[in-house]
Every structure is written in structure tokens, then in C-alpha cells.
Amino acid sequence: MGKRRSTLAWGIWVLMVAWPLSAVGAEPAIRTLRDPLELRALGEPRAVLQELHAALAEANQHNDRHRRALLLLARANACRVIADWDCQRIAGTEVQAIARGLDDPLLEVRGLINEALADVAQRQYSHAGQRLGQAELVLKRQPVDVLYADIQLGFSAMSAASGKHAMAARYAERGLAALGAGQVSPIRARLLRNLAQAQMGLDQWSAARTTLVQARRAVEAVKDPKLEAELALAWARLARTSGLVAQQREEGERVLAIATTLENAQLEAMGREVLGNAAADAGDSVAAAREYARAAALFRQLDLLREEQRLLRQLISVQARSGVPSALREDAFARFLAVDEAVEFADRAQALDEFEAQLKYAQQAKDVARLAHETEVAQHRATALAERNRLIVGLQILTAVVLMLMLGSYRQARQRNRRLREALDTVREREAQTSGLMRVTRGCVLLHDVAGRIILANPAAAEAFGADSVEAMRGQSLQALLPGGVAETVDAYLAKVRSEGTGEGVLGVPVAAGGNRYWQCASSYVEPADATPYIVTQAVEVTLHNLELEALREQGLRDALTGAYNRRELERFEQRHADGASWAVIAFDLDEFKQINDRQGHEFGDAVLKATVRFLADRVRADDVVVRMGGDEFVVLLPHSGAAALERIVERLREDARQAPCSYSMGSALRENGESLVATLARADAAMYIGKRALGMSQRSQTVLIRQP
Numbered sequence: 001m002g003k004r005r006s007t008l009a010w011g012i013w014v015l016m017v018a019w020p021l022s023a024v025g026a027e028p029a030i031r032t033l034r035d036p037l038e039l040r041a042l043g044e045p046r047a048v049l050q051e052l053h054a055a056l057a058e059a060n061q062h063n064d065r066h067r068r069a070l071l072l073l074a075r076a077n078a079c080r081v082i083a084d085w086d087c088q089r090i091a092g093t094e095v096q097a098i099a100r101g102l103d104d105p106l107l108e109v110r111g112l113i114n115e116a117l118a119d120v121a122q123r124q125y126s127h128a129g130q131r132l133g134q135a136e137l138v139l140k141r142q143p144v145d146v147l148y149a150d151i152q153l154g155f156s157a158m159s160a161a162s163g164k165h166a167m168a169a170r171y172a173e174r175g176l177a178a179l180g181a182g183q184v185s186p187i188r189a190r191l192l193r194n195l196a197q198a199q200m201g202l203d204q205w206s207a208a209r210t211t212l213v214q215a216r217r218a219v220e221a222v223k224d225p226k227l228e229a230e231l232a233l234a235w236a237r238l239a240r241t242s243g244l245v246a247q248q249r250e251e252g253e254r255v256l257a258i259a260t261t262l263e264n265a266q267l268e269a270m271g272r273e274v275l276g277n278a279a280a281d282a283g284d285s286v287a288a289a290r291e292y293a294r295a296a297a298l299f300r301q302l303d304l305l306r307e308e309q310r311l312l313r314q315l316i317s318v319q320a321r322s323g324v325p326s327a328l329r330e331d332a333f334a335r336f337l338a339v340d341e342a343v344e345f346a347d348r349a350q351a352l353d354e355f356e357a358q359l360k361y362a363q364q365a366k367d368v369a370r371l372a373h374e375t376e377v378a379q380h381r382a383t384a385l386a387e388r389n390r391l392i393v394g395l396q397i398l399t400a401v402v403l404m405l406m407l408g409s410y411r412q413a414r415q416r417n418r419r420l421r422e423a424l425d426t427v428r429e430r431e432a433q434t435s436g437l438m439r440v441t442r443g444c445v446l447l448h449d450v451a452g453r454i455i456l457a458n459p460a461a462a463e464a465f466g467a468d469s470v471e472a473m474r475g476q477s478l479q480a481l482l483p484g485g486v487a488e489t490v491d492a493y494l495a496k497v498r499s500e501g502t503g504e505g506v507l508g509v510p511v512a513a514g515g516n517r518y519w520q521c522a523s524s525y526v527e528p529a530d531a532t533p534y535i536v537t538q539a540v541e542v543t544l545h546n547l548e549l550e551a552l553r554e555q556g557l558r559d560a561l562t563g564a565y566n567r568r569e570l571e572r573f574e575q576r577h578a579d580g581a582s583w584a585v586i587a588f589d590l591d592e593f594k595q596i597n598d599r600q601g602h603e604f605g606d607a608v609l610k611a612t613v614r615f616l617a618d619r620v621r622a623d624d625v626v627v628r629m630g631g632d633e634f635v636v637l638l639p640h641s642g643a644a645a646l647e648r649i650v651e652r653l654r655e656d657a658r659q660a661p662c663s664y665s666m667g668s669a670l671r672e673n674g675e676s677l678v679a680t681l682a683r684a685d686a687a688m689y690i691g692k693r694a695l696g697m698s699q700r701s702q703t704v705l706i707r708q709p
């Protein structure tokens with residue numbers, strides 16, 4: 001039991017101290033992850049640790065976090081070579097923190113491997129398993145074969161430490177497969193070494209030898225003294241099982257030489273153990289006891305209890321055979337008991353820890369796979385979601401923009417429609433008012449173009465023109481609707497309105513029954529900015545008005561009693577015949593009319609006056625005009641009359657004098673030299689008075705003819 005346990009512990013120790021970090025310069029991607037000091041640390045760890053102080057300070061000064069991480073990895077490697085596990089763990093942890101800040105998965109993986117390595121060395125398997133699982137997960141983000149192989153190396157070491165050699169061998173083989181057969185690198189040498197250790201654990205000695213040969217060939221390609229020493233230890237173990245003492249010694253010396261170079265106390269202890277084994281196997285108990293005692297002391301210094309215990313057991317064994325003083329043996333034995341007790345205690349604690357570690361490890365492996373799967377699924381889902389969200393957001397923005405545009409144009413359209421509706425309502429209202437106005441107005445309203453073509457007419461206009469409807473008026477010309485002779489007047493009128501802007505006048509339109517109908521017209525020329533000019537004409541019939549006026553005027557010209565013209569007619573007559581025309585005038589004065597009034601009464605006198613007018617009118621021509629000048633004085637105006645015509649009428653009046661209601665005196669005159677009517681009248685008057693005087697009073701009274709009018 002003790003020997004098996006001792007072998008197991010030895011194997012674990014070898015793996016623990018020999019498990020290297022990842023290969024140096026193995027792959028281009030990894031090469032950028034290493035500082036040259038990391039490589040140098042393999043041969044000169046302490047010198048490198050010294051130099052690292054300055055290099056780290058410089059990186060800090062430049063705030064170069066990436067370089068700081070690389071230098072810390074170099075420090076972790078140097079610490080590993082000199083078996084300073086705390087130093088290695090701290091460096092590894094810090095590298096992880098920097099890597100996460102830089103989002104650099106490869107650096108993070110390397111930091112995790114270093115931390116796990118230190119955990120395994122100090123038998124904290126549970127923690128180491130977690131770190132390695134995490135490293136495997138992070139590496140999925142940026143897979144690199146060498147780092148994957150490095151992680152497999154870690155798992156293989158952990159499996160070996162748990163006594164699972166078959167599993168350790170499988171991990172080592174998996175790492176080797178990841179590297180590829182042709183690749184020569186330190187990591188490959190280490191995987192081969194682990195495989196050989198596992199094979200030895202499985203008692204596959206021949207296979208282990210073959211594997212170790214391959215490992216030694218692989219390590220020749222790189223300068224890694226610690227790895228060389230670790231292989232020498234493996235060879236020594238193999239040599240011991242084969243009983244090859246000389247080879248054991250040779251390997252032991254090699255380990256010691258390297259330990260001295262590296263100042264690695266652990267390696268020295270291991271080398272001394274090999275030499276002790278060789279001496280013990282050769283039967284040299286004294287030498288064996290000496291080497292074992294030195295090795296035990298070194299392990300004691302390093303606080304490696306199990307190793308010290310193993311060496312003390314071997315020491316006590318050889319001391320018993322070599323016959324060393326009992327005092328020394330008792331010292332060794334007492335120390336052994338103390339260490340054994342401590343180891344027992346540690347073993348119990350570790351057994352529990354290992355159990356939990358295995359549980360966690362198994363769980364973790366599952367978790368890692370599950371996490372990897374979930375991560376992958378989550379990444380796909382996140383990508384799909386992000387894509388969908390982008391699409392949705394894009395669509396939402398597009399929809400919002402379209403909606404806003406639609407809303408804007410809808411509002412504008414509504415406002416436009418409202419304004420249009422209002423304008424339309426106003427137009428309709430005005431149209432209704434206008435058409436109402438047009439309908440009810442008694443006057444004619446016409447809207448026509450400048451040539452007289454009707455555009456619009458009201459019912460009054462249609463009626464005035466004798467049209468069936470206002471529609472029938474549309475398009476017809478005013479000139480065509482009016483009788484011949486008036487058209488020219490209309491043309492002149494429209495030309496005046498167009499040139500002056502307005503116009504007004506009375507239009508007389510002959511009617512079939514005779515006479516005229518008169519229209520008082522007023523027109524306005526309208527020239528809209530964006531339409532054809534037109535004219536608005538209003539016409540009010542003034543026929544009746546004109547007739548009344550005519551009657552009044554006529555009335556003003558007549559003598560109220562007799563119906564003969566009065567003096568005002570003289571002026572009109574003169575105007576009518578002024579331009580060189582001939583006229584003649586006969587003046588009358590009733591004889592002794594005063595006496596008629598006096599004798600017969602005034603009314604009788606009036607009747608005589610009226611009868612006298614009828615008498616005169618009956619004896620003159622239709623164009624001749626009888627005028628009562630006042631009282632009992634009358635004149636007859638004879639237009640276009642010469643001496644003959646005058647004579648004829650005077651004669652007739654003289655002949656018919658006896659038929660007159662009253663005797664009268666008369667005198668006549670012809671217009672001379674275009675004189676005025678007054679002048680002609682004066683001469684006729686004068687002639688009449690001459691006649692009257694010539695007759696004398698008595699004669700005059702005889703000629704008074706008194707009869708009923």
C-alpha cells in the first residue's frame with residue numbers, strides 16, 4: 001500500500017512540477033503572445049525575474065497594458081521554473097484581468113492556464129478544474145490549437161493527480177492529436193511526457209519507454225532545462241523498474257546539474273532522491289541514506305510534506321539496513337511520525353477536496369459543454385434578435401416618417417379643403433345673391449364681350465329682347481338681336497365704353513306697332529388680371545317716362561284756355577327753322593274784344609277765344625302753327641312759306657272773316673334776309689296795327705261779329 005501510494009505521489013509530483021506552460025514559438029498566432037523574456041525564463045528564471053521589474057515599470061509608464069500582460073506571463077513562467085506557485089498564480093490572475101479589459105481571449109486563456117497550473121501544483125484541484133474549464137470556453141471565441149493542447153495538458157495533469165491514469169493518457173493523446181503529428185514543440189514534448197507517466201501508471205512500461213524516446217527527441221528542439229530535468233526523472237523511474245542503476249545515477253546527476261543551474265531546490269531534491277534510489281538499489285545504504293536525508297531536508301524547506309514523508313520512509317528503511325546510530329534513526333523516525341500525522345490530516349482534507357473536485361469537475365465538464373452550447377445559441381439568438389431589432393427599428397422609423405408625412409399632408413389637405421369649402425360657400429352665396437338680384441331686378445343686366453356677344457343675361461333682359469330664356473341669349477350678339485339701324489349705334493357705344501371705361505345713354509328701339517321703346521343704358525368695361533375683358537351693361541326702359549316728358553313739354557308749350565301754342569313755341573319754331581329756311585307770319589288781334597267781355601261776360605269771351613283758335617286752325621296748313629300771344633292776340637307761323645303761300649292763306653282768312661266768331665284785324669310779313677322770328681313778328685304786328693288804325697273806330701265796331709262760338 002505504502003509503495004503504491006509513494007509511486008502515485010511521485011508521479012503526481014513529477015506531473016505537477018513538470019507541467020509546463022504552453023509551447024514557445026509553436027504557432028504564429030501564439031508567437032505574438034509571448035515576450036522574449038518568457039523563453040529566457042526557462043533557462044535563467046531568476047535573472048529574468050530581476051529584469052522584469054524594470055520592464056514592467058516601463059510598460060506601466062507607457063500605460064501599455066498588452067505588454068504588461070506579456071511580461072506577467074514571462075514572470076509566471078519564471079516562477080513556474082523555480083517552483084514559486086503563489087507568484088505564478090498572482091501573475092496569471094492579473095493577466096486575466098488585463099485580458100478582459102482588452103477583450104483579448106488568447107491572453108485570458110493563458111492567464112487562466114497559469115492560475116490552474118499553480119492550483120494543481122498546490123493540490124487545489126477543484127479550483128484548477130474550474131479555471132481549465134473556463135479557459136476551454138474562452139478559447140472557443142478564438143480557437144488556437146497550441147492553447148487547446150495546453151489546456152488538455154492541464155486536464156491530463158489533473159487526472160494523473162487524481163490517480164486516473166487512463167483519463168490522463170486520453171487527455172494527453174487528445175492534446176497531441178490537436179497539435180498534429182509533424183509538429184515539434186515543447187508542448188508536444190510535455191504531452192509525450194505526461195502520456196509516458198500515465199502509461200507507467202498503467203504498468204505499460206514498454207509503451208512508456210517508446211513515448212519517452214519520442215519526448216526526449218522532441219525536447220532536443222527547444223532549450224528547456226526544466227523539461228529536460230523532468231524527462232530525466234521519468235527516465236530514472238523507468239530505469240529503476242528495469243534495475244538499471246547506472247542509468248538512474250546518470251539521470252539523477254543530470255537532474256542535479258540542471259537544478260543547480262536553475263537554482264531550483266525542488267529539482268535538487270528530486271535529483272537527490274534519484275541518486276538515493278540508485279545507491280539503495282546498488283546496496284550502498286550509507287550513500288542512499290545521505291541522499292535521502294538531503295532530499296528530505298530540501299522538501300522540508302519547501303514545505304512539501306508528502307515528498308518529505310516519502311523520503312523519510314526511505315531514509316528510515318536504508319538507515320535500518322546501514323546500521324547508523326540509533327539517535328539519528330530516532331530523529332528521522334520522530335520527524336516521520338510528525339510528518340505522517342500532518343499528511344494524514346492533509347490527506348483526509350484532500351480526500352474530501354478531491355471528492356468534491358471530481359464532482360465539480362464532472363459537473364463542470366457538463367457545464368462547459370452546456371455553456372458552450374448555450375453561448376452559441378445565445379450568440380445566434382442575439383445576432384438574429386439584433387438583426388430583427390434593427391429591421392423593426394428601421395421599419396418603425398420608416399412607418400413613423402410615413403405616418404408623419406401622411407398626417408402632415410392630411411392636415412394640409414383638410415385645411416385646403418376647408419378653405420376651398422369656405423371659398424366655395426362664399427362664391428355660392430354670392431352667386432345666389434347675384435342671381436337673386438339679377439332675377440328680381442326689373443332692369444336688364446347683360447354681361448357681354450367687347451364685341452357685344454352675350455355671356456350672361458338676366459330674365460328681364462331675356463324678356464326685353466323677346467327671348468325664350470336667359471340660356472337662349474347666351475352666345476348671341478346684341479347687334480343681331482336689335483333691329484336694323486340700331487346696330488351701328490350699338491357698335492359706336494361699345495367702342496366708347498372700351499376706350500373710356502364707362503358709357504351711358506338712351507337707346508331708342510323702333511317697335512313694329514310704331515314709335516320707339518327707349519332704354520336708359522349704363523355700361524362698365526371690366527378687365528380682370530387673368531381673364532378675358534368683358535362689359536357689364538344695365539338697361540332700364542324709359543319709354544313711358546319719355547312720353548310723359550314729351551307730354552309735359554308739349555303742355556308747357558300750349559295755352560291752357562284755347563289749346564293753341566303759347567309764346568314758348570316761338571323759340572322752338574325758330575330753332576327748328578333757323579338755318580336759312582323761309583317762314584311767314586300772320587298776326588291777329590280781335591276787334592273790340594273788351595266789349596264782348598263787358599257785354600257778354602268773361603266766359604263768353606273765353607268761348608270766343610277758343611272758337612277763334614279753331615277757326616284759324618281750320619284755315620291754315622297742318623304744318624302751320626297757331627300761337628296765342630296773349631289776351632286777344634294771335635299769330636299763325638307758316639314754315640317754308642313764300643309770298644304766294646302767304647297770300648293764299650291771308651286771302652282765305654279775309655274771305656272767311658264773316659264766319660269767324662269775332663271780327664279781327666290781321667297783318668302779315670315774310671322773313672327777310674334770314675332775320676329772327678321776332679323781327680318778322682314785329683313787322684307783321686306793325687302791318688296789323690296799320691290796318692287796324694286805318695279801319696277806324698266806327699268801322700271796327702261794325703266788323704265785330706258776335707255769335708255763339
Ligand SMILES: Nc1nc2c(ncn2[C@@H]2O[C@H](COP(=O)(O)OP(=O)(O)OP(=O)(O)O)[C@@H](O)[C@H]2O)c(=O)[nH]1
Nearest residue numbers: 590591592593594595597602603604605606631632
Ligand atoms: N274773356 C276774356 N277776356 C280777355 C281775356 N284776355 C284779355 N281779355 C280782355 O280782352 C280785352 C282786350 O281789350 P283791348 O286790348 O282794349 O282790345 P279791344 O277791346 O279789342 O280794342 P281794340 O283792339 O282796339 O279793338 C280786355 O278787356 C281784356 O280784359 C281772356 O282770356 N278772356
